[in-house]
Amino acid sequence: MTVSVSAAGEGFLYDRVSRHILDLVEKGTLKPGDRAPSLRGLSRQLRVSITTVNQAYAALQQLGVLRVRPQSGYYVDAQVSHSQGSQVPRKTTVSRQPRKVRFGELFEEIFSVANDPQVVPLGAAVPAIELMPVKGLLRATQRAATRQPERAMSYCFPPGDEELRHEIARRYMDLGLSVDPASVVITSGCSEALALSLQTVTRRGDIVAVESPTYFSVLRLIERMGLLAVEIDSDPETGLCLDALEAAIETMEIKAVVAVLNFSNPLGSVMPDAGKRRLVAMLEQANIALIEDDIYGDLHFGEQRPAIAKSFDQKGLVLTCSSFSKTIAPGYRIGWVIADRYRDDLIEWKQATSSAMCSLPQIAMADYLRSGAYERHLVRLRSAYRSQVEKMRFMLARTLPAGTRITNPQGGFVLWVELPRGIDALELVNRALQERISLTPGMMFSATRKFRNFVRINCGHPWDAQIEKAVERLGELVRQMMAENG
Numbered sequence: 001m002t003v004s005v006s007a008a009g010e011g012f013l014y015d016r017v018s019r020h021i022l023d024l025v026e027k028g029t030l031k032p033g034d035r036a037p038s039l040r041g042l043s044r045q046l047r048v049s050i051t052t053v054n055q056a057y058a059a060l061q062q063l064g065v066l067r068v069r070p071q072s073g074y075y076v077d078a079q080v081s082h083s084q085g086s087q088v089p090r091k092t093t094v095s096r097q098p099r100k101v102r103f104g105e106l107f108e109e110i111f112s113v114a115n116d117p118q119v120v121p122l123g124a125a126v127p128a129i130e131l132m133p134v135k136g137l138l139r140a141t142q143r144a145a146t147r148q149p150e151r152a153m154s155y156c157f158p159p160g161d162e163e164l165r166h167e168i169a170r171r172y173m174d175l176g177l178s179v180d181p182a183s184v185v186i187t188s189g190c191s192e193a194l195a196l197s198l199q200t201v202t203r204r205g206d207i208v209a210v211e212s213p214t215y216f217s218v219l220r221l222i223e224r225m226g227l228l229a230v231e232i233d234s235d236p237e238t239g240l241c242l243d244a245l246e247a248a249i250e251t252m253e254i255k256a257v258v259a260v261l262n263f264s265n266p267l268g269s270v271m272p273d274a275g276k277r278r279l280v281a282m283l284e285q286a287n288i289a290l291i292e293d294d295i296y297g298d299l300h301f302g303e304q305r306p307a308i309a310k311s312f313d314q315k316g317l318v319l320t321c322s323s324f325s326k327t328i329a330p331g332y333r334i335g336w337v338i339a340d341r342y343r344d345d346l347i348e349w350k351q352a353t354s355s356a357m358c359s360l361p362q363i364a365m366a367d368y369l370r371s372g373a374y375e376r377h378l379v380r381l382r383s384a385y386r387s388q389v390e391k392m393r394f395m396l397a398r399t400l401p402a403g404t405r406i407t408n409p410q411g412g413f414v415l416w417v418e419l420p421r422g423i424d425a426l427e428l429v430n431r432a433l434q435e436r437i438s439l440t441p442g443m444m445f446s447a448t449r450k451f452r453n454f455v456r457i458n459c460g461h462p463w464d465a466q467i468e469k470a471v472e473r474l475g476e477l478v479r480q481m482m483a484e485n486g
């Protein structure tokens with residue numbers, strides 16, 4: 001069969017070629033020791049240049065998938081196991097009971113080691129600072145401080161710096177969306193964007209629908225705000241299951257839905273456009289607010305950035321939250337909400353809780369965005385995250401025992417790993433931490449403490465010997481636990 005690579009999707013051509021070979025290996029069509037297609041043959045078959053195939057094969061050699069035998073060609077590495085980790089975790093099914101959420105010290109434990117250089121950072125979803133545009137942002141910060149010292153040192157009141165709001169609104173034009181800078185409210189990271197949005201659209205005791213698994217800080221907010229969480233089944237590829245949500249809406253009074261529709265955390269799922277359209281229409285009919293967290297939206301591995309639910313919003317019921325924490329600088333704490341009809345209420349919450357915000361980082365961020373450097377930086381960053389995710393996925397699949405399932409996200413930088421049944425992920429996390437390896441246990445992503453045999457793995461750091469050793473050690477720890485279980 002002839003496959004046209006350009007028709008098979010977007011992305012760098014050589015990435016598509018390597019993905020094609022990885023697919024063949026994962027499906028078992030190419031087995032360990034098998035000869036891979038020749039450069040010339042594959043170039044003809046996929047209608048790409050020999051140079052492109054060569055580039056792809058070099059990347060696959062680095063991944064440890066292919067080995068070259070002089071005078072003979074490329075072969076699948078004998079160590080490659082196609083069956084391990086090739087399957088993604090199954091769709092979740094949860095009981096749809098609204099629940100109070102309780103979280104204890106787990107949060108503190110995970111975050112206390114997030115910045116410890118002695119700990120291998122596979123836990124918190126934090127990018128390596130070396131991947132961030134440090135120089136460009138510092139230059140912009142210096143310019144802001146020297147050219148506008150008075151403005152930089154003064155209070156900046158909600159809704160935030162006008163130029164920054166303008167730059168943020170302007171970026172949505174690329175999505176075919178016209179966002180009024182006046183409806184953008186600057187926040188302290190996406191965390192505050194989510195908190196203010198929830199405060200604006202709910203009251204104590206209200207029910208909030210969330211994905212299952214869901215980003216744990218949302219559960220924490222729900223807990224602290226005295227709300228109830230109802231978990232909705234989610235699919236590792238398409239995210240929130242809309243039939244399940246529809247059924248929940250019919251049986252209980254849901255006030256808001258919080259979801260990461262693009263490259264969710266932890267599943268990495270993306271809801272297709274048709275799903276987003278249906279979701280917004282369904283919520284409009286029931287007058288339910290949608291808080292969409294689009295923090296990973298710019299981190300797509302394919303060429304096309306996925307749409308946001310806001311694009312389908314007719315009534316202004318969608319609050320779009322995001323930040324530059326995963327792309328520019330987590331420490332600048334710059335996030336935002338496109339608040340539309342909720343704008344005034346949301347600003348009141350912001351005024352009531354933090355009165356004003358830092359001026360200097362906002363002026364600097366506006367300057368950095370205006371320079372056009374962000375778009376160029378994103379191209380490099382997406383490519384780095386993509387290769388880190390692919391490498392980690394491959395190495396985990398190689399190291400962890402049969403029965404392990406790993407997601408295959410097309411953006412973002414986290415993996416969701418289902419360990420063989422019976423493995424207590426919390427115990428694994430504790431044992432790993434004793435060896436200075438951090439992981440996030442699956443149960444943190446559920447109000448009902450599901451996902452006991454799941455962990456989330458951060459791939460935000462470039463691959464190195466320390467990470468490689470940690471992944472190998474994880475494999476040993478899991479095997480050890482399996483042996484102890486008998």
Ligand SMILES: Cc1ncc(COP(=O)(O)O)c(C=O)c1O
Pocket residue numbers: 125188189190191192215260265293295322323324325330334335
């Ligand atoms: C889905 C999601 N939303 C929000 C946040 C928090 O973002 P910020 O650091 O900008 O507050 C994170 C960080 O991990 C996240 O993964």
